[in-house]
Structures are given as C-alpha cells and as structure tokens.
Amino acid sequence: MNLINQVFGIGKLLQERKIRGLFRECRTYDRGPVRGHGSRQIRISARTFLNFASNDYLGLSDHPEIRRALHEGIDRYGGGTGSSPLVTGLTPAHQELSERLRDITGKEDILLFSTGFAANQALIKAFISLNAEIYLDRLSHASMQDMAFHTRKIFRFRHNDAGHLEQRLATGNTPGIIGTEGVFSMDGDLAPLKKLQDLREKFRAPLILDDAHGFGVHGFRGHGTAALLCGGFQNTDIYMGTLSKAAGLSGAFIAGDREFLSFMTNTSREYIYSTMAPAFLAHGILKSLDIIEGDEGEDRRLQLAARIRNFHTAMRELLPEYCPQSETAIQPVIIGNTGILIRVAEELRREGIIAGGMRPPTVPEGTARLRITLTAAHQKQDTDYLAEKLSGIISRIRNSGADSSSTGISP
Numbered sequence: 001m002n003l004i005n006q007v008f009g010i011g012k013l014l015q016e017r018k019i020r021g022l023f024r025e026c027r028t029y030d031r032g033p034v035r036g037h038g039s040r041q042i043r044i045s046a047r048t049f050l051n052f053a054s055n056d057y058l059g060l061s062d063h064p065e066i067r068r069a070l071h072e073g074i075d076r077y078g079g080g081t082g083s084s085p086l087v088t089g090l091t092p093a094h095q096e097l098s099e100r101l102r103d104i105t106g107k108e109d110i111l112l113f114s115t116g117f118a119a120n121q122a123l124i125k126a127f128i129s130l131n132a133e134i135y136l137d138r139l140s141h142a143s144m145q146d147m148a149f150h151t152r153k154i155f156r157f158r159h160n161d162a163g164h165l166e167q168r169l170a171t172g173n174t175p176g177i178i179g180t181e182g183v184f185s186m187d188g189d190l191a192p193l194k195k196l197q198d199l200r201e202k203f204r205a206p207l208i209l210d211d212a213h214g215f216g217v218h219g220f221r222g223h224g225t226a227a228l229l230c231g232g233f234q235n236t237d238i239y240m241g242t243l244s245k246a247a248g249l250s251g252a253f254i255a256g257d258r259e260f261l262s263f264m265t266n267t268s269r270e271y272i273y274s275t276m277a278p279a280f281l282a283h284g285i286l287k288s289l290d291i292i293e294g295d296e297g298e299d300r301r302l303q304l305a306a307r308i309r310n311f312h313t314a315m316r317e318l319l320p321e322y323c324p325q326s327e328t329a330i331q332p333v334i335i336g337n338t339g340i341l342i343r344v345a346e347e348l349r350r351e352g353i354i355a356g357g358m359r360p361p362t363v364p365e366g367t368a369r370l371r372i373t374l375t376a377a378h379q380k381q382d383t384d385y386l387a388e389k390l391s392g393i394i395s396r397i398r399n400s401g402a403d404s405s406s407t408g409i410s411p
C-alpha cells in the first residue's frame, strides 16, 4: 500500500464512493478519422459513437477555418507563452482578442483567463476581498460557489427565485453582488435576468453573469443571454464568457469596468501567477469569433434551434415526466437514482450513444440525470435515434420493476 493511502485512508474513501454509485473515472475519447462533424461523433477503441455530451454547441471545435487559424497562429507565435501576463506572456494576439471582445461586449476592459473555472474563482475572490456580500443562485457553477464558501457573507438564493433574493437584499447592510448563470449548466433553464437587473438597480448590487453556456449560442450575433434576456451587456456589471464551449476552443474572458479589472490585474492570484494561454489559441479564437458573429454563426444557431425542437418535442411525447422544460441545448433527462442512471448510460452506450451522466454532488441528491447536449453538428436522424433508444431503455427498466420506487427511476 502506498504511503498516502496508508496515512489518509484514500482506498476506503474510494470504496465508499463505489458503494454509493458515485465513483468517477476518466475515459479516453478520440475524434479519430471522423472529421468535419464538430463533436457529433467520437470514438472509443475504434468504435464510433454519437456524442451527446459535448458543449461544442455550434460544432466549431472541428471547423476547417479555425484549424487553419490555429496552424497560422503556431507559425506566427510558436507554442506556449512561457510566462504570466504581467511578465512577458501577453502577445499581440491576446491584445487583438481583448480588443475584439471589448468591441463585442461594449465593456471598458477585458481580462483573459486560461479557463472559465479560474476566471470565476478570481472574480468571486476579488469581491470577497472587497468585503462584499455574495448573493448566488443556488445552482450556480462550482467555480463560483467554491470561492464563495471562503466567506461567511454568502447567501444562496433559491434557484431563479428573484423574490427570495429581494427579501434578503432588503435586509442586507453591506454592499453585495448578485451572481448567476445565463443558461444553467445542469438544467438548461435560463436565468430571470430582467428581474435580477431590476434588483441590481433597486439595491445597487452589481450583477455578475456567468454566460459559459450562452455566449455564442443565444442572442443577436451570438452575444449571449445578456443580449437575449436583459437588453445587452451594458445591463450586467461583469460578464464572464467561456471560449471552451460554443467558441469550440479553450479559455475565458471577464468583461467589465476598467478600474475593477485593473484591481483584478493587481490582486488576482489566478491571473498574476498563472502562465498566459498560448498566443496561437488567441489567434484561433479570433477566427471562431468571426464565425460566431457572422452569417455562418446565424445558420449554425438556427440548425441548433431545430435540433433542440426535434429532441424536446420527441421527448415530451415519449417521456414527458422525465424532461423538464428547457429551450436550450442542454436537455436534462431526470432519472433520480444514481445506479439506474449508470445503467441507462451504459445501455445507451451499447446502442452507440454517449450521454453525460450527472450525479450528486454535481446535481442535488435524488436528481441524478442524463445531461444531453445538442449541437449544430447533429442531424435530425441523430436526435430521433437518441429519443427512440432512450425511451425504449427507460420504459424497459421501468416495466422491469414493480413500481417507480423499486426501480429508483423518477418521477
């Protein structure tokens, strides 16, 4: 037995997870020779699967022009930046990307991060250092929640319940910020941004929008849920967008006021003490933004909207009680019990389908689910096939037990 295991009893902790059906393990997925399909298909050991577990919503991760831009970026800038942004890591490609994002968002300044996770952590930490009360939607992403747990001044309001938030804001006596997601990552529902914006004004509480799953996908020219739901970026104080999802690459940006971002540049350890992402990536992202904002982006968003309609309509017909309302590319199928979820995911795999199985603590206890993600690269036959197989598998499991409590399948 190794020393860490002996001292800290890791084996026992893992065993407990296995018993509770919560053990996690990484698998390797390969695009293989399947090119030009975005993330529609993936391969595991030479077998090709339909992929319904990717956040590559517009299917850009495999776009030939973006590939070309990445190659061009490598030729121009080489590999890694070798340094953090305040030392020598910031290149003309990053500068150009920041300017482009500034134009898109209309915000005074941009900070680029290697991941959305780091961006959110840095953001929340900055407000904690300002002694702010942190008001977060209960279902906001782990990257926001984790940092907020470093302060006692956190209030998690009921999911999408602006009334609950208002009650609390009315009793707060220190300055606070409101944090939410545009599209919730596990449920696919949208935040009530207009109501939150009203509260922002009423209580002078800055609104922080994590639009990881909205940027590129929603709103005019893909400008995200701020554009779709609350009149534009100017009605948020901080907009965090990821470049790892609809943009098809990797990284994130924070758009906001010059002074606040200068404060972050001076104090955020996630920014100061981390190597700047490669310049070739910034160069590739610029191409991705061209596509997102252009006619091709519009076409891809229409294509995605059609797939969402196909799948949601089919599932509401076949298994309405498992599919909560979601108008977005994230379509949860709530199974309930983790053991059954694993079984459903495995049976889907046998049918040539990969779908993400989400278990607690990623989702609340008793709501284990398949998180189906649709992309513009999917075709109607793909979503029809998924709906048919899914309903067959769930009906079979449901019918094999005496009732829903013995199968563990919700509802």
Ligand SMILES: Cc1ncc(COP(=O)(O)O)c(C=O)c1O
Pocket: 114, 115, 116, 117, 118, 120, 141, 143, 181, 185, 210, 212, 213, 242, 243, 244, 251, 252
């Ligand atoms: C809502 C939300 N915010 C932030 C992140 C983190 O982004 P990234 O994957 O770029 O680290 C995610 C990741 O899935 C997310 O779902």
